Amino acid sequence: MKKTGAFLLGFAAVNLLWLAAAALLDTRALPGPAEVYAHFGDVLAAGVFRHIGASLWRVFAGLFLALAVGVPVGLLMAASPRWNALLHPVVYFSYPVPKTALLPVAMLLFGLRDGSKILIILLTVLFQVIVATRDAARAVDPGLYQVAVSAGASRGRLLGQITLPAVLPELFTSLRIGVGTALAVLFIVEAYGTRAGIGYYILDAWSRIDYLEMYGGIVVISVVGAALFLAVDLLARRLCRWKEPS
Amino acid sequence: MLEVENLTARYPRASRPVIDGLSFSLGEGGLLALLGPSGCGKTTLLNLLAGVLPPTGGSVRFCGAPLSPRDTAIGLIPQNYGLLPWKTVRENCLFCARLRGASGERELDALCARLGIGGLLDRYPRELSGGQAQRAALARALLMKPRLLLMDEPFAALDAAAADRARRLCFELWRDSGATAVVVTHRPEEALYLAGQIAVMGKGGRFTRLLENPWQGLPEPGGPYFEAFSHELRREILLAAGEEAAS
Numbered sequence: 001m002k003k004t005g006a007f008l009l010g011f012a013a014v015n016l017l018w019l020a021a022a023a024l025l026d027t028r029a030l031p032g033p034a035e036v037y038a039h040f041g042d043v044l045a046a047g048v049f050r051h052i053g054a055s056l057w058r059v060f061a062g063l064f065l066a067l068a069v070g071v072p073v074g075l076l077m078a079a080s081p082r083w084n085a086l087l088h089p090v091v092y093f094s095y096p097v098p099k100t101a102l103l104p105v106a107m108l109l110f111g112l113r114d115g116s117k118i119l120i121i122l123l124t125v126l127f128q129v130i131v132a133t134r135d136a137a138r139a140v141d142p143g144l145y146q147v148a149v150s151a152g153a154s155r156g157r158l159l160g161q162i163t164l165p166a167v168l169p170e171l172f173t174s175l176r177i178g179v180g181t182a183l184a185v186l187f188i189v190e191a192y193g194t195r196a197g198i199g200y201y202i203l204d205a206w207s208r209i210d211y212l213e214m215y216g217g218i219v220v221i222s223v224v225g226a227a228l229f230l231a232v233d234l235l236a237r238r239l240c241r242w243k244e245p246s
Numbered sequence: 247m248l249e250v251e252n253l254t255a256r257y258p259r260a261s262r263p264v265i266d267g268l269s270f271s272l273g274e275g276g277l278l279a280l281l282g283p284s285g286c287g288k289t290t291l292l293n294l295l296a297g298v299l300p301p302t303g304g305s306v307r308f309c310g311a312p313l314s315p316r317d318t319a320i321g322l323i324p325q326n327y328g329l330l331p332w333k334t335v336r337e338n339c340l341f342c343a344r345l346r347g348a349s350g351e352r353e354l355d356a357l358c359a360r361l362g363i364g365g366l367l368d369r370y371p372r373e374l375s376g377g378q379a380q381r382a383a384l385a386r387a388l389l390m391k392p393r394l395l396l397m398d399e400p401f402a403a404l405d406a407a408a409a410d411r412a413r414r415l416c417f418e419l420w421r422d423s424g425a426t427a428v429v430v431t432h433r434p435e436e437a438l439y440l441a442g443q444i445a446v447m448g449k450g451g452r453f454t455r456l457l458e459n460p461w462q463g464l465p466e467p468g469g470p471y472f473e474a475f476s477h478e479l480r481r482e483i484l485l486a487a488g489e490e491a492a493s
Contacts, residue, residue, distance in 0.1 A: 143324035150296035150322040151342040151390060152315045161341065165332040242332040242370045 007226075029211060036215040043216035046201070051217075052224055054196035058114060058189070059182045059228075062121025066178065070126050071171070074133025075163060084134070095127040100188045112193030120189050125178035129171070136170035137163055169243055172236035179228045183221060198224065248272040248295075248313075248394065248426050253304035255290055255451070263302065264290045265451035272443060274309070277420060277427040277462070279441035281434060281479070283487035287451030288430040289325070292396050295428060296322045308394060308426075319346050321387030321425070323397040327379045329371040329386070336367040339386045346390045357385050361415065376403045380412055388423055395420060395427040401436060413439055417463060434479050439465060444479065448486035455482045 015033045022032040077084040077091075099120055106116035106123075144162050153161070190199030198221050205214035237244060249271045256263040264287040272278045280288045293299040295306060297315040306313040313320075321342070322328070329338050336354065343350030358364045361381040371379055380400055387395060400416065401409040417440055420427055431437055437444045442462045448454040457479070461467045 141326065141328070143326050143328035144330055146293065146296060146298045146324055147322050147328035147342065147386075148345070149298045150315050150320040150396070151345045152319075153345050157345065162330065165330070168332075240332070242372070 031211055031215060036212055036219060039212040040216055040219075043213060043220065046213070048198075048201065048217070048220055051196055051198045051201045052220065054194070054200075055183075055186050055190065055198040055221075056224070058117050058121060058186065058197065059179070061114070061118045062182055063125060063175065063178055065118065065122045066125035066129050067171075067175075069122070070129030071133050071167075074130045075137055075159075075167075077130070077134040078137030091127055091130055095131070099123040100185065103188070107192075114194075117189040117194075121182045121185055124181050124185050125174075128174045128177060128181075132170045132174035133167050136167040140166045169236070169240050172232060172240065176229060176232050179232060180225065183225045183228075186221070247274050247309065248276075248428075249305075249307040250295075251305050251307070253291075253294060253306065254302045255287075255294055255299065256302045262450060265294065265301075267304070268452060269304075270445065270453065270456060272426060272428070274426055275424050276443060277429065277441045278443045278445060279437035279459075280428065280430045280445050280447060281432070281437050281483055282447030283483070284432075286447045286449070286486065288447055289398055291447070291451065292322075292398050292428060292430055295394070296320055296396050298322075313394070318394060319390050319392045321390055321392030321395045323380075323383045323387050323395075323400050325398045325402065327371075327383035329374075329379060329382060331371050334368050334370055335363065335374070335382045335385075338371070338382060339367075339389050342386050343389045343391075348390065350389045353389060354385070357389060360419070361385050377408045377412060380404065381415075384416060384419065388419055392423070392425045395423065395425040397427070397429045399430055399432060402432065409433075409436075414465070416440070421463075434476065434483065438467075438476060438479070439463070446479070446482045446486050454486050455479075 018033050022030045073087065077087050102123065103116070103120060106119045110116040110119055140163065144166070145158060148158055148162060186197060186199035187202065188199070190197035191203050194200050198217060202214055202217035202221070205211075205217055251269050253265055253268045254263050255265040268291070270278075280291065282288055290299065294301050295313070297313060297320065308318050311317065329335075330341065333341060335358070339354055339358070340350050343354075354367070355364065358367060361384060363378055363381050363385065366374060366378055366382070371382070374382060380403070384400070387397075397416075401412050404412055413436060420440075429437075429440055431440075438459060438461055440462070441459055444455075444457045444459050445453045446455040457475075459475075461472060461475075
């Protein structure tokens with residue numbers, strides 16, 4: 001209840017700021033929230049759910065692949081100094097590269113459809129997943145492993161019962177950051193080769209100078225983002241119950 | 247019988263071995279206390295015995311066969327107890343028992359009741375006090391019916407009164423379990439109460455003294471002979487610490 005209140009308060013604060021900025025600038029390029037919300041029926045009528053569905057598919061596919069590749073690589077780097085020495089410079093040089101700059105290569109390799117879009121989302125999220133997993137796995141108390149090893153635990157048990165649960169909280173943190181970054185990247189990757197996606201919807205409205213519809217799309221992407229954050233929070237709270245203060 | 251022969255351990259890039267050609271034996275069901283200054287290799291020796299650290303040289307045999315965690319039930323209690331934060335006390339206790347193929351469910355309630363943590367089985371480690379966590383770690387180790395019980399300063403984080411109570415309980419449970427045990431401690435009074443054999447470790451992870459302790463299990467023996475023995479033990483630890491500082 002307290003959290004819902006804080007959430008609604010945050011939503012109201014953003015709208016107030018928006019209202020103040022719109023009043024201050026007094027330009028058609030920034031309509032006020034009331035105007036945008038009044039126009040929201042058109043956004044729904046334009047099939048916004050189809051756009052949300054297309055965007056969510058790309059985001060989920062990118063995040064899933066980033067986890068599928070990033071977690072094993074991070075664990076490998078944590079477990080093996082040799083692999084860490086080899087991959088550490090690769091990760092650190094690649095991490096700051098703006099992944100959207102690789103769009104031409106992604107398009108060349110995977111075409112203009114979803115493949116290149118998902119690849120860019122994957123690359124954007126991948127490195128933070130690798131670094132978070134490696135650091136969390138390295139920080140596991142050696143005493144936890146010692147007890148299990150001396151009791152005869154196999155490598156599989158150590159991985160499943162100790163390493164993976166131990167890295168889970170950090171993984172959720174990087175997933176939260178990843179969701180935000182992936183949604184921001186949508187705006188660029190949905191600018192080509194598609195007529196579906198919330199990024200496409202915003203850009204299309206912008207190109208038609210339909211600012212009301214454009215801001216309607218921005219509201220939608222922010223609500224979708226908030227819903228995804230909440231879903232990740234909920235999942236984290238459920239799977240990392242042991243972290244929660246009683 | 248636990249037989250350690252010419253055991254050596256060296257960490258990578260270390261100038262000298264932490265454990266250097268150490269040999270000793272401990273009868274089945276016996277308890278050895280390891281005393282010595284910080285950094286002399288007590289925990290390393292415990293980890294070698296637990297099979298979590300491979301030795302550079304030498305051998306550890308238990309009941310005539312090379313000691314391996316796969317073949318021998320080894321209950322280890324590390325310094326910070328090693329309770330998995332994401333498992334409740336119950337799950338922590340059953341985790342090690344199940345690794346040994348035992349269900350442990352039946353014995354768990356009785357053992358935890360005896361340890362005074364019967365009402366805490368569904369709590370997570372962060373919800374336990376230091377004493378409760380220590381007893382949970384002891385329950386976990388005993389539930390797997392260990393043949394070798396290894397404890398690294400199990401009472402160090404407890405206040406004097408709680409440590410005294412925990413020591414007595416631990417002694418009783420160890421005696422009932424029939425396990426061979428090695429305890430690392432900083433406190434001579436702990437060693438004098440718990441152990442039948444007391445070893446003082448000094449420079450290079452060698453024993454500077456290995457003594458038979460006739461006062462095992464006696465809370466406050468007193469008397470001139472005990473005082474002399476106790477004094478000699480403290481002097482030996484101080485000498486080992488001085489040797490360490492001088493090296």
